[in-house]
Amino acid sequence: MKQFLWDKKNQTIRGSSINLLITLVILLLIVIGAFSESVANNLEKLAVLIAAFFSASFGVWSAKKYFEGKE
Numbered sequence: 001m002k003q004f005l006w007d008k009k010n011q012t013i014r015g016s017s018i019n020l021l022i023t024l025v026i027l028l029l030i031v032i033g034a035f036s037e038s039v040a041n042n043l044e045k046l047a048v049l050i051a052a053f054f055s056a057s058f059g060v061w062s063a064k065k066y067f068e069g070k071e
Helices: 015-035 037-070
Strands: none
Touching: 015 037
16 A cells, blocks of 8 residues: 555655545545535535646646656
């Protein structure tokens, strides 16, 4: 499990584990929003921001992986 979270070579947290955490939090919010109208309303207001944040996070991670493969 530690290898999944920590990159020994670069001494950093792996981007894939950060994206997994972001994805799980978003899914948890969706599930909570299914049962709570106030949470659902707030998620509706923040939908564009949530999508943009997730896309940017995944995009940065993907670009990093691409450029690491080029070296």
